[in-house]
Amino acid sequence: MMATKQLNPFTRAVLMAKHAWAVFRAKETPRYVKLILALGLAYIVSPWDLVPEWLPVIGVLDDFALAALLISWAGGFKINSSH
Template identity: 85%
Template structure:
């Protein structure tokens, strides 16, 4: 059975929604929720390891962390009702 390929933007949105569903699922372990929450706080925080005023790498570290967390959360299952 052939499946339709999604464009990268749509795929990223779906992965972010899944990460949110993993965060909200009741069966997700606390350490996973803690890591996702701390990662989100780091991304939105004004304090960074690499400051944003550096031309490319300042923003790249936030995007890399977001991609890593979303990809990592993709390995966890949700209980079905939260994944809508």
């Protein structure tokens, strides 16, 4: 990513999410990585949670934490930029 310029947290999160999407779509990404990313996204958008959404703060925090973990994990995968 851009190592020469300090990015604000929102811009950095957006760039990381775009990279995670690119990792998911890349042909060279192993199937198990795509499966884990897809299952994680399905859990995040699913109405069934380990921690219910109606609990203040922690109900939503588990979804955000999983999203951050998946996006960070996908950031470790290198893909070809020549799409």
